[in-house]
Amino acid sequence: MDFLSSLNPEQRAAVTLPERSALILAGAGSGKTRVLTTRIAWLIRTGQTSPQNILAVTFTNKAAKEMLLRLSVMLPIPVRGLWIGTFHGLCNRILRTHHREAMLPQTFQILDGVDQLATIKRLMKTLNIDDEKYPPREIQVFINSNKEKGLRAHEIEAFDPYSRRKMEIFAAYDEQCQREGVVDFSELLLRSHELLARNQQLRDHYQARFRHILVDEFQDTNRLQYQWLKLLSGQHNALFAVGDDDQSIYAFRGAHVGNMQELTRDFHVQDVIKLEQNYRSHGNILDAANALIQNNASRLGKNLWTSENKGEPIRVFEATTDAEEARFIVDTATQLHSEGIWLSEIAVLYRSNTQSRVIEHALVSAGLAYRVYGGLRFFERQEIKHALAYLRLIQNPADDHALLRIINFPARGIGARTIEQLQEKARAQNISLWQVATQSGGKVSSFVSLVEMMRDSTRELALPEIIEHVLLHSGLIAHFQNQTGTQLREAQERMENLNELVNAATLFVHESEDDSLTSFLTHAALESGQSQADESTDALQLMTVHASKGLEFHSVFVSGLEEGLFPHHNSRMTHAGVDEERRLMYVAITRAQRKLYLTFAQSRMLHGQVNYGLRSSFLHELPDELLHWITPRMPMRSNFSHGFTPIPPENLAVKRKERTIGAQDSPWQLGQAVSHAKFGEGIVVGMEGRGSDSRIQVNFRTTGTKWLALEYANLTSAS
DNA sequence: GCCCACTTTATTTTT
């Protein structure tokens, strides 16, 4: 086969494996997606399998699209009939097809994370539950993490009253969703798993169909997704899993790397193939990545290599402040650009989104084009959600969430008190808000007539016209048109977005086989859309390390390499946490093809306060000989030992005033490096009190920030 | 029913 000839031996072995389950350990830049798509093409083109017998699962819509695109090039036939999609998309497809068996209305709606949280808050209010004691976010995590383990409320073991109460809220939440005909993300998976588990006929049907199941990014699967795959595979189908345990960075949201070992056991995998040849980076970059990741405890074991030369050393820059760090990045990027590298081939990575602001500021000052990834996406915008809520209510009157969102938006004089009364009635009679509303008079009844009118007059219309009609008659357009003064700009943007929604619908109708309203609403929930494409202009790429997974750039800056920031202090409590941070650093390093810059700052503005950090321990896990320090490389013990004033003048004096009252008699200074017998080395970041009451706040390298009684602390100077 | 001022709080995120 022509397309096999360009593969290396391991890749070819993976692609042409016989029909049985296999695990492909594919390192960063080793051609993972290529192997996956080529395998599908090979299976079909050799006539072993027909397209209907293939199920390919990805985590993101982007990955699914990419795969389809590549396949359309490799296969002479249209790629129709292939089931390629995300876990959620595929589960949705199954649930729509068998909605009766799944005990769902045909037009069930999908709740995104924000909708789900709002639903939980509303439920807790009606149940009179103290949201201080049971924070809705915590409940949301509780519900989702249990569902992702495959557990329903009644299956949870709760031994204390607190857990029992959470369990009750979970149960009530599920009941409410069922009543309203809505399904959250984890429910899509759980519900379809339960459907296949209890309905043997359906299970047999799908098992007979999907002879080959291929999974991308297998290290990111959670327990439920694994169970789902097991159920579909049955005893005879081949599960072809591709993943990299070293790039598992989503344990915090339920990903279970252990699935990789379990797969080899449960599926009697004889073929574990390692793809270790990297086609992306120069040698020094890979050496650094390999050295770093070896500090992790449990690994399946893998070492990347390249036939490329060593390339340039990794450059390290120590800045005094975060602003200086940003300036260095901008200056260097400008320099690279002038040497002929596209800005879009340069990425600035950071651990958390807040860090982008200083960098953006420096970029604006320098007039350099940039693009920030992440943030609010199209279908998540308020005005879009409002418009969608009208559409949802038209389609499914039981959707209380949708009703509450729009009953008084645009404002039509239906206040909180009225809404409360509606809710009380609905609860007392166990009926939907819509039903109560139809029995009400006054302003509520005009709202009901409005929605009914919209439902009637859109019945015969095509999707884009339905949306146009709703935008016009709901008063949404008029609402934003009437905005004046300071909100004008914002209102104009919102109106543009609403118009864009009509365009999105038009595009959707052209592209998809099913152009129904339900299908469009599903699309909106499952594919929230990139924020705004705008890939036309060449721009520097700014994103979190998480967002960079799967991408590659000529040059990469990894910024904010400070202890507490990267690795993040919230993950320092456990070994597993630090290991995941290290994998994150591994992902960051392996994004770079040619040039890698590692930067950190002695002081950083965080949450409106100046913080003094120590350089990241990850820097010290990289072999010295691979690094070239742009600023003088100072010994580990202190960031402040090289002569110049460590404290940026514009920052310090005022900021710390509450904490430094009466600290004049302290033997220590802010920013000074100190050593403690138990906690080790750290930096003084605050002081308060006088004499024997004096307390001192120290940011320790290993244990984080602590307040100590100065009298007993027995600190020694570390510089 | 609405608006303004105050407090609180701050990873990572796709579906």
Place this chain on the structure above:
DNA sequence: TAAAGTGGGC
């Protein structure tokens, strides 16, 4: 710092 959420006042 800056966004989001809460509560008081009109």
